[in-house]
Amino acid sequence: MNSSLLDGLNPPQLEAVTLPDVSALILAGAGSGKTRVLTTRIAYLIQSRRVSPSGLLAVTFTNKAAREMLTRLSAMLPINTRGMWIGTFHGLCNRLLRAHHREAALPQSFQILDSSDQLSMVKRVMKSMNLDDEKFPPRQVQWFIANNKEHGLRASAVDTTDDFSRRMNEVYELYDQQCQREGVVDFAELLLRAFELLSRNEILREHYRARFHHILVDEFQDTNKLQYGWLRLLAGRDNFVFAVGDDDQSVYRFRGAEPGNMFGFDRDFPGARVIKLEQNYRSHGNILDAANALISHNRTRLGKNLWTAEGSGEQLRVYEAPSDLDEARYIVDEVRNLRAEGMRSTDIALLYRSNAQSRVLEHALFGAGLSYRVYGGLRFFERQEIKHALAYLRLIANPEDDGALLRVINFPTRGIGARSIESLQESATVHGTSLWQTACSNPPGGKAGASIGTFVRLIEGLRNSVTGLPLAEIVEAVVGGSTLKDHYQTERDGAERIENLDELVNAAATFNSEDLYDPAAPDGGAVDPNDPLAMLNAFLAHAALEAGEHQAGAGEDALQLMTVHSSKGLEFHAVFVSGMEEGLFPHENSLNEEDGLEEERRLMYVALTRARRRLYLTYAQSRMLHGQTRYHIRSRFFDEIPEQLLKRVNAVPQRSALGGMSSFGGFGRSSGGGGGNSLASSVAASASGWRVGQNVTHPKFGAGVIVNAEGRGADARVQVNFRDAGVKWLALEYAKLSAA
DNA sequence: TACCTCCACGTTTTT
């Protein structure tokens, strides 16, 4: 039994899985069996080391990762995973706070704000302060609040240095007060509140410390300061943290991730072991060599080199397109070829640095009749109609939730306009009560008051009618009774919204209380499926914490389109990385940021290591961006990959723009590939040392940029758009052009 | 209240 568990592990994997009681940092390279090691470690602890499943805490970054861990674990062990604390940081903190809501000073039915709810709340608070949202962009204030919370800082602890941040901090303070009044918490608050609860409350802290001797963390490089503090707090001196991560795949620094948590691990956990998993089971050698070479240009690294027992495989295919349209056309052609060879579409990924780049690709794919799926769109629980229905439900669960009330008090419209709402808010401020209480006891007079009375009776009627009903019937009654469906019936594209509302009822019906309910759990964190209110709260928390798969329509054989960020953790047989241009990838904004280029390089490393067998890197000389054609040179990342690993498939010999020989100098073989006249132009221009998009100066015409080229050798001519002199064709042999 | 037009903006994003 035990041996089968460990069968097939390589020596470092085996060492990691069977470590004694110590803290450990597992540096797991891309495709090195990270998830396998993590889950096998859990299984090993339970089976061989007789650790009780309830004595383990495993924390991930995403719900998907948590689900996968649970699935794999139940396949490995004949145990009930229900009582186990495996989940996301936010999910586990929610669980903790529900179980100890009194100690955490929260109402039992506290609700969770997602980012858009949080933004509305910020706007509302700023409005009450009469803060100019021109001068203080709400998004920036929202970021300020979240960022401070993620550093463990309450408003009272924020060190404000200037008037601007002092003012934002005032919003922060009032925002927190308002959340507290309403009984709502934002995402960062879940973590901070749980952290403070355990810091302050010694009894609880010791209870959980005594319980969780083993704490396992996935994607450790993505943890922020607060999450790290939370881990350390729970670990105390006597427990063991098993952290798995890859500093080379840290690409969320912009969102608060502190890869530095990895670098300080052995300082904070004295005696911690460090194990590197460097054998890659995913990619062929050339792909890994390219990735290794690229990432070696980063200075801030723990240091790791992937290797594979497989052969070198193919070279990386590099395609230079005259334009983004040609690039898309080439990709479509190649996809067709791959499919003709029998590759499934789902095994092919089209990656890009930023979402805006998907449009051209989608257009080309659509035109070619190839089915594709774009990741990163609007998610189920974020849809307008779903948020509305959830707001009705939230209001029933917790009437103090002003945000929920404001969302639906006049949706569908019932004659409560901006003025009525404003006077309601004023009255609430005067009386120091929630909007709901004000609407009940101190409604404004006149017609507005009458409409508000109708709304109050609607909500009360709904609340009474669903008391004691099972979850699905509650949701069904509210979706129906709210007249949301009737409203969408009259809308032009309301049919899909109605479908989604029906889908919400289904989601409630299949909402799995089993995952949450463990009768044997020693703490009170379990949700009793027979307690309708508890189930409703759990469902609403689920809606906020797990916004749902991006889109339906999964399952069918479709190409996978996504940003490089979204591709982290996935793998594909063939991968196209498009838009490999300076300014796009690395993104121009990153160049001004501290460590920005290194993060871009890590991102590129992620992109390269997604591919198992075939990897395409494509770029375009010209690209439509923000409504105008822009000219970029190919990404510097090409220069960081050894030449012999690259194969230029459209054989454009090219000298670099700055005059030196490019890393492609040795390629001259001609093969297929799209392109038309403009391709010929690019050949002409680049062969002569000039390229489209290059800035030049002319002794007579002054400064300009090359916009086109034709001919070769003595006939080569370039078209230059001069700042002052307009567009002119110049023969290269005679014109005294120089690079600017 | 609803619709329309104009303007600003444009990296990555989970919970």
Add this chain to the structure above:
DNA sequence: CGTGGAGGTA
């Protein structure tokens, strides 16, 4: 170019 938000008008 395309979108989303804001503000103005019917």
